[in-house]
Amino acid sequence: MRGVRFNFRPELGGTFDKNAMHIVISRLGSLDWAVDFHIEADLLVENAELIARIEKPVIIDHFGNCDPAKGVDEPAFHVLLDLVARPNIYVKISSLDRYLYAGKKYEDVCTLSRALTAKAPDRIPCRCQARPTILAAFNTTIPA
Numbered sequence: 001m002r003g004v005r006f007n008f009r010p011e012l013g014g015t016f017d018k019n020a021m022h023i024v025i026s027r028l029g030s031l032d033w034a035v036d037f038h039i040e041a042d043l044l045v046e047n048a049e050l051i052a053r054i055e056k057p058v059i060i061d062h063f064g065n066c067d068p069a070k071g072v073d074e075p076a077f078h079v080l081l082d083l084v085a086r087p088n089i090y091v092k093i094s095s096l097d098r099y100l101y102a103g104k105k106y107e108d109v110c111t112l113s114r115a116l117t118a119k120a121p122d123r124i125p126c127r128c129q130a131r132p133t134i135l136a137a138f139n140t141t142i143p144a
Contacts, residue, residue: 003034003059008043016043018050025054034059034090041066041076048079051089058089059125063116068099068108072115081119090123091116 004024008016016039025035034057037044044051044064051058064080071077084091093113100106117124 002031003036003057004028005036005038005061008037008039009065016047018047025056028056036061038062039064041074041080044083045076045079048083052083052086054088056088058083060084060089060091062095062098063093063112064091066112068104068112071108072111077112077115081115084116084120084123087123089120090125091120092125093117094125 006021006024028035035054036059037051038061039047041064044060044066051060060080060083064076064083066074066077066080072081080091083089093116096109096113099109113124
């Protein structure tokens with residue numbers, strides 16, 4: 001799969017630029033490319049309607065950067081669940097190791113993962129080094 005990735009994480013030098021995003025996506029035309037977002041949870045909430053209107057496959061990286069400690073009741077996570085319910089939107093449950101190294105609880109990360117896989121099991125790609133261990137913890141199967 002080919003695509004374009006938008007880095008909207010300020011600590012990585014990214015800023016949200018709606019106009020630039022529209023220009024880039026419009027240039028994709030009929031190409032079968034995906035649109036990938038590395039985005040903060042608060043920006044996900046602010047721009048959910050905009051993201052939902054994208055007609056290309058959309059990938060949201062790293063749980064949409066929702067905080068596992070806030071659990072499934074976090075407003076941003078509800079937005080993420082609503083987005084992944086759409087047939088063209090995928091959420092990568094990646095960088096689990098970063099959450100754990102940052103001190104997040106393993107069970108909290110698994111709770112978010114279980115909720116996402118329950119909502120859209122066919123649109124939750126998993127990319128993590130500890131995949132067999134993680135999958136066993138989810139007690140589920142996640143497509144590659």
